[in-house]
Amino acid sequence: MISFYPGPSKVYDKIPEFLSDAYTEGVMSINHRSKECMSMVEQTIKLFKEKLEVPKDYEIYFISSATECWEILAESFDGISYHFYNGSFGEKWFNATKKLKPQTIGYQFDFNKELKLGELDLSMEKGIICLTHNETSIGARVTNKRIGKIRKKYPDHLIAIDATSSMAGDYLKFEVGDIWYASVQKCFGLPAGLAVMVCSPQAVKQAEISANNLHYNSLTSIIQNMKKFQTTHTPNILGIYLLNRVLGEIKPITNISANLKKRAKNIAELIDSKKEVSLLIQNDKVRSDTVLVIKGKSSTIEHIKEKARNNEMILGNGYGSWKNETFRIANFPAITNKEIEKLTQFLTKNLT
Numbered sequence: 146m147i148s149f150y151p152g153p154s155k156v157y158d159k160i161p162e163f164l165s166d167a168y169t170e171g172v173m174s175i176n177h178r179s180k181e182c183m184s185m186v187e188q189t190i191k192l193f194k195e196k197l198e199v200p201k202d203y204e205i206y207f208i209s210s211a212t213e214c215w216e217i218l219a220e221s222f223d224g225i226s227y228h229f230y231n232g233s234f235g236e237k238w239f240n241a242t243k244k245l246k247p248q249t250i251g252y253q254f255d256f257n258k259e260l261k262l263g264e265l266d267l268s269m270e271k272g273i274i275c276l277t278h279n280e281t282s283i284g285a286r287v288t289n290k291r292i293g294k295i296r297k298k299y300p301d302h303l304i305a306i307d308a309t310s311s312m313a314g315d316y317l318k319f320e321v322g323d324i325w326y327a328s329v330q331k332c333f334g335l336p337a338g339l340a341v342m343v344c345s346p347q348a349v350k351q352a353e354i355s356a357n358n359l360h361y362n363s364l365t366s367i368i369q370n371m372k373k374f375q376t377t378h379t380p381n382i383l384g385i386y387l388l389n390r391v392l393g394e395i396k397p398i399t400n401i402s403a404n405l406k407k408r409a410k411n412i413a414e415l416i417d418s419k420k421e422v423s424l425l426i427q428n429d430k431v432r433s434d435t436v437l438v439i440k441g442k443s444s445t446i447e448h449i450k451e452k453a454r455n456n457e458m459i460l461g462n463g464y465g466s467w468k469n470e471t472f473r474i475a476n477f478p479a480i481t482n483k484e485i486e487k488l489t490q491f492l493t494k495n496l497t
């Protein structure tokens with residue numbers, strides 16, 4: 146079976162080998178405050194920055210999930226949180242923040258259009274602008290260029306970006322944002338249970354000014370611990386080790402994203418040539434390269450998913466309000482070009 150599910154998704158083919166190495170090397174039993182662990186964390190961060198082109202002055206933190214990050218952000222910064230969303234994950238983030246900070250503001254925008262700067266009407270001079278880089282539920286994204294424009298217009302706000310289904314697949318221009326985060330069970334091709342947060346110097350400074358350390362996972366505590374390459378709690382050491390090994394193997398992000406873009410274009414053209422299905426996101430400027438969402442009658446969708454299963458392939462179910470009328474394809478780096486080819490041949494043959 147090949148899984149094209151957009152999370153948890155196919156892991157890199159070398160994971161079994163890395164797991165076995167982790168056991169032999171004793172990684173599963175090392176203490177998280179030991180020298181070995183600290184140096185492993187340090188090296189992982191170094192590799193992370195190299196492979197994903199993260200600016201040198203940005204910091205990397207390890208947490209458990211993207212959902213945890215929603216809570217960390219809500220608890221760690223003063224000021225109003227402004228959420229711009231067009232799908233389920235962005236909306237969930239908004240709702241999670243609103244529970245903790247009732248004055249949180251949410252704006253919904255058209256998923257077939259770019260987020261317009263005119264739509265941003267921020268009442269306060271400070272605060273956090275929250276965006277979903279890659280909306281996994283519908284396969285839409287906000288471009289680096291658009292985020293750059295928001296940065297220019299609002300230089301004093303922090304910009305927080307959920308890049309869970311694009312980081313390590315799509316090229317991210319980290320300079321234009323302050324807090325980028327992702328869980329590793331999507332484009333990193335790793336098992337779930339670990340997430341990364343990439344923070345700008347401005348985000349670190351703001352967190353330190355807010356000085357909220359009421360919670361075990363408050364950002365100020367996370368920052369303090371990471372100065373020694375440690376975490377507030379015993380982290381997912383095995384997950385960090387696997388991340389380290391995967392980062393050691395993968396190509397630089399510009400190569401990875403160029404390959405995914407080509408594959409996404411092929412799939413999009415194939416779907417465009419079919420009558421019974423269409424791309425949910427018609428505007429290619431805001432269409433994701435890492436998650437493709439295909440729309441059709443629910444009977445068509447049901448049928449193609451079942452047929453795929455019979456051909457040893459798992460297509461992702463639709464999500465949220467699009468559950469029955471769409472299926473999703475993860476175009477993640479751990480899926481090989483050959484596997485994508487097998488999928489496109491299948492779709493060519495079985496869709497009219």
Ligand SMILES: *Cc1c(COP(=O)(O)O)cnc(C)c1O
Pocket residue numbers: 152209210211212213234277279280281307308309310328340
């Ligand atoms: C998968 C996903 C999440 C949730 O990730 P968890 O690891 O379950 O917390 C959040 N946001 C986006 C955009 C996602 O794709």
